[in-house]
Amino acid sequence: MATVKNWPPTGAVVNLGSSVFARSMRDQGASVYEVLWEPPARGKLELIEILDVLAGREDIEEANRLALERYSSAQPVLVGIGRARDVIPGFGGKMLLHAGPPITWDRMSGPLKGAIVGAIVYEGWAASPEDAEGIAVEGDVEFSPCHEHSAVGPMAGVVSPSMPVFIIENRTAGNRSYCTLNEGLGKVLRYGAYSSEVLDRLRWMADVLAPVLAKGIELSGGIDLKSIIAQALHMGDEVHNRNRAATSLFIRTVAPYLLDTGFPLANIRRVLEFMNGNDHFFLNLSMPAAKAMLEAAHGVPKSTMVTVMSRNGTDFGIKVSGLGAEWFVGPAEKVKGLYFPGFRDEDANPDIGDSSITETAGLGGFAMAAAIPIVQFVGGTPDDALGFSRKMYRITMTENRFFSIPVLGFRGTPTGIDLRKVVETGILPQINTGVAHKDPGIGQVGAGLVTPPWECFEKALLAFAGRYA
Amino acid sequence: MFERLTVKKDAYYDSVVLMRLTQEVQRLAGITDALVGMATDLNKDSARAMGFADPELEEAGPNDLIVALVGEEEKILDEAGKVVAARLESRPRPRTGAESTRPEAVYSSLSEVPIGGGGVAAISVPGTYAAREARAALRRGLHVFLFSDNVSLEDERVLKETGRREGLLVMGPDCGTAVIGGIGLGFANKVRPGRIGIVAASGTGLQQALAVIDRLGEGITHAIGTGGRDLRREIGAITTLMGLDILEQDEATAVKMVISKPPHEEVRRRVIAALEGGSKPSVVCFMGEEGGMPGAGAGAGKVRFAGDLEEAAVVACSLAGAGAGRELYPQEEIEAIVRGVAARMPGAGGGTGRVGGHLRGLYGGGTLCEETMTVLARSGIEVYSNVAWRPELLLEDPEMSHAHTCIDMGDDYFTRGRPHPMLEPGLRAPRYLREARDPDVGILLFDVVLGYGCHPDPAGVMAEAVREAAEIARRGGRALVQIAVVVGTSGDPQGLAGQEKALRDAGAVVLSSNYAAARLVALLLGSGRFSR
Structure with missing residues (x-):
């Protein structure tokens, strides 16, 4: 022809x-x-034009390959436990860290306020919750996002200076991340509870749990979290809303060393019982592991990889590798899911917590097909679970080299959220999450599925175009 | 009266689906007005015009669905809401992931489709986004059939230049019909394989040619659509020339046919030169070309010129060795129809068959509308229209007919937020009956277009209107001739014979050629100067 x-x-x-x-x-x-x-970019011509300009740009592809390589080669290892003020960079004085993007007291939601009050009392900066609130209102306490200190916190995510925190080191690049130890379910600080029972537990965790575990970790020479996560994905976890397998694997790994710590057997027993009694104990390890991997990928100029997705109960914020320290923020949405008996939609606080760092790392909702047991918990069917994971391949750059999903033929989890693909397809990242009561001190009222608000990605793309188009 | 506005965020649906749904809801008992559509500026305007002034409406964007309902009772709105929900729920869900590697699967984007070169992308998305999808299709090595309209001339030029560079055909934008390798794209008739290869810039023009070819027992190789602007200077006939090259190379093609509006002069020369330079005879119909309009089969060398669609098809068939006749309907047959009309309607011109009243034509096919005006103009009959070329014949208000009028109801004015009459021919019924009630009207004319993609029973919906119009005329003691042009082939899914019968039973004169219908109109209006 x-x-x-x-x-x-x-x-x-x-x-x-x-x-x-x-x-x-x-x-x-x-x-x-x-x-x-469906219309690309939700039909917004301005965004479509940007996408066309950015499409097929080899410098962006190259930047994304570099960011992904840094993520993929990261080796997050639990290396110890330290006091927050001693180990977390830029943390000290009368400062409290919290989940999500920056926020002022007046805009904080119930659970975050409750956790702040609890932490102030815990630190002894105020004698009573009332006084603590006064201090917070007066602005005598500085608030800063965990994410700005290489830390992450579930739900309210409040970290106070004297709390013990896990120290995770990326053995490849040397960067470290931090997270508190998980308190368990029920009335806990991360859901905004601050009764004496809550604070007593926190003290026990600092006085007994942390030293015993710290010594055990030291004796172990460091615990490879990446391999625990990879195994847990093959055992029904997605390490966000289900951590039962990972917690078990962690206990199995650390238990022999605990026996050699020299602490009284009764304390070791209580430590083991505490971890064993809390299916989510590993969440506070999967999160900083994800953070350590993603922080390595952050800061690559021209990369469109999303490296942070996080909520403070009022706002949802994301960060993009190539866009530095800037947060791109929109309103946090309500979680769609199932409520525990006695609770309803109106009781729910908007989406809260740094735990969506797991999704950002290709875990959590992105790996939901690996965790079919939890679909009942968040309200869905096994087909939904498969569908959620499959859908996420459309907004990610690659299939994970390390984390895989058996039921999808051991396909790597969808990894590396590409800002451009989210805007192009209009598909928002799928997050599995718990639901906090909107009032402080009540705790978790349900679990379900949520997405970031669209404007985070729209704003980030506009900023990206402003800088690189 | 009760009103209800619902906005569903980020729920995109195809406009054809929504317009059909709107029609369905509007017909529900107790519903006085309804709109189901994406929150485009146009639809938001329509919702405002219905009396909605919600902030939610103002904030909604083109990816949000609006359902605006006005009804007599709250309960009726509930029911209508349920109908909308049920219809929208039944849409297919995309399959994603590894198992969707077979045809018949549903995908979420072009990039997911496991198809290499050698395929065709049929694109009918809203015009704003159509060029982008077409570019993506060309990158995938796919030929493009671009049904969408509202694509800029510049985008069209770039797409076609890209296609030419890559050796890929870009049919469209605004390409209504094509038949490639036996598969009809867009609105297309079932035609047997044959020896005629067509390049056409008009969808209904092409369909009319296909219908005549089918009737004469001939068939086609390919019918390549180009979109209406291919022969403009800015585009330079890129697709037409590529199409002619295909037909030249194609061994099965014995005769080439080109259908278009009058081209730009320089472009015209290039197209004619390409035909003259080829090895096969050809027939060209530049619909409405003024002056130098030779008679049937006239033209030097390899190119014959035809003055109407029927003639183009007849000449092509005779060049291919089938059907020697000049006209599908010989003059005697048309005259017989006139006599028949006179016998049935003694009121008509005192038995002469002439009707005193005005012609009102309501067309779904724009090219057919133009053809009628062109043919009647040659007989000295001036026809007003919403698409008239001569400014003095342009209707001031498309809603108001004047003297002899032919309306292209597929024109933008009528299709804003409403389905095209090819999809919903029944939408013409209210206007049709309005014309029937006009005591000055003696002839009603309309087209019924069959084929894949078209309405499943277009004759059925118009037959009702024909019966009602006949009744109106009977009650008024007037003679009213109703003429239906049925454009279709014997293989069309609607069933050509049944469609014709439905209209005939309702009292319409049924013709299969629009040109013949125009001749009939000329005779009925008493023009003695009829000529081709």
Whole structure:
């Protein structure tokens, strides 16, 4: 053929648009590939233009390969436990860390306020919750996001200076991340509870749990979290809303060393019982492990990889590797899911916590197909679980080299959220999460699924275009 | 009266689906007005016009669905809401991931489709996004059939230049019909394989040609659509010339046919030169070309010129060795129809068959509308229209007919937020009956277009209107001739014979050629100067 190639066509037709035509071509015997078309970038022409400019840019692809390589080669290892003020960079004085993007007291939601009050009393800066609130209102306490200190915290995510924190080191790049120890379920500080029972538990954790575990970790020479996570994914966890397998694996790994710590057997027993009694104990390890891997990938100029997704109960914020320290923020949404008996929709606080760092790292909701048992917990079917994970491949850059999903043929989890793909497809990252009561001190009232607000990604893309287009 | 507005965020649906749904909801008992559509500026305007002034409406964007309902009772709105929900729920869900590697699967984006070169991308998404999808399709090595309209001329030029560079055809934008390798794209008729290869810039023009070819027992190789602007200077006939090259190379093609509006002069020369330079005879119909309009089969060398669609098809068939006749309907047959009309309607011109009243034509096919005006103009009959070329014949208000009028109801004015009459021919019924009630009207004319992608029973919905119009005329003691042009082939899914019968039973004169219908109109209006 002189000028026209592939002629005559094969009889295969891709139909984009009206399904009336797809049907009629099928009636004529054509092989029709039907695309259920939706407008790109939610129909916003300004964003579509940016996407077209950014499409196929080799410098961006190169930057993303570098960021992904830094993420993939990271080796998060639990190396110890330290006092927050001693180990977390830039942390000290009358400062409290919290989940999510920056926020002032007046805009904080109930659970975050409750956790702040509890932490102030815990630190002894105030004698009573009332006084603590006064201090917070007066601005005598400085608030700072965990994420700005290489730390992460579940739910309210409040870290006070004297709390013990896990220290995770990325053995490849040397960067470290931090997270408190998980308190368990029920009335706990991370859900905004601050009764004496809560504070007593925190003190026990600092006085007994932390020293015993710290010594055990030291004796172990460091515990490889990446391999525990990879194994847990094959045992029904997605290490966000289900950590039962990972917690068990962690206990199995650390227990022999605990026996050699020299602490009284009664204390060791209580430590083991405490961890064993809390299926989410490992959450506070999967989160900083994800953080250590993603922080390594952050700060690559021109990379469109999302490295932080986080909520403070009022706002949802994201960060992008190539866009430095800037947060891109939108309103936190309500979680769709199931409530514990006695609670309803109106009781729920908007989405809260740094735990969506797991999704950012290709775990959590992204690995939901690995954790089919939890679909009942968040309200869904096994097919939904498979669907959620599959959908996330459409907004990510790669399949994980390390974390895989057995039921998808050991396909690597969808990893490396590409800002451009989120905007192009309009598909938002799928997050599995717990639901906090909107009032402080009540605790978890349910669990379910949530997404970031669209504007985070829209704003980030505009900023990216401003800097690199 | 009760009103209800619902906005569903980020729920995109295809506009054809929504417009059909809107029609369905509007017909529900107790519903006085309804709109189901994406929150485009246009639809938001329509919702405001319905009396909605919610902030939610103002904030909604083109990816949000709006359901605006006005009804007599709260309960009726509930019911209508349920209908909307049920219809929208039944749409297919995309399969994603590894198992969707076979055809028939549903995908979420072009990039997921496991198809290499050699396929065609049929694109009917809203115009704003169509060029982008077409570019993506070309990158995948796919030929493009671009049904979407509202694509800029510049985008069209770039797409077609890209296609030419890559050796890929870009049919469209605004390409209503094509038949490639036996598969009809868009609105397309079932035609047997044959020896005629067509390049056409008009969808219904092409369909009319296909219908005549089918009737004469001939068939086609390919019918390549180009979109209406391919022969403009800015585009330079890129697709037409590529199409002619395909037909030249194609061994099965014995005769080439080109259908278009009058081209730009320089472009015209290039197209004619390409035809003259080829090895096969050809027939060209530049619909409405003024002056130098030779008679049937006239033209030097390899190119014959035809003055109407029927003639183009007839000449092509005779060049291919089938059907020697000049016209599908010989003059005697048309005259017989006139006599038949006179016998049935003694009121008509005192038995002469002439009707005193005005012609009102309501077309779904724009090219057919233009053809009628062109043919009647040659007979000295001036026809007003919403798409008239001569400014003095342009209707001030498309809603108000004047003297002899032909309306292209597929024009933008009528299709804003409403389905095209090819999809919903029944939407013409209210206007049709309004014309029937006009005591000055003696002839009603309309087209019924069959084929894949078209309405499943277009004759059925218009037959009702024909019966009602006949009744209106009977009660008024007037003669009213109703003429239906049925454009279709014997293989069309609607069933050509049944469609024709439905209209005939309702009292319409049924013709299969629009040109013949125009001749009939000319005779009925008493023009003695009829000529081709």
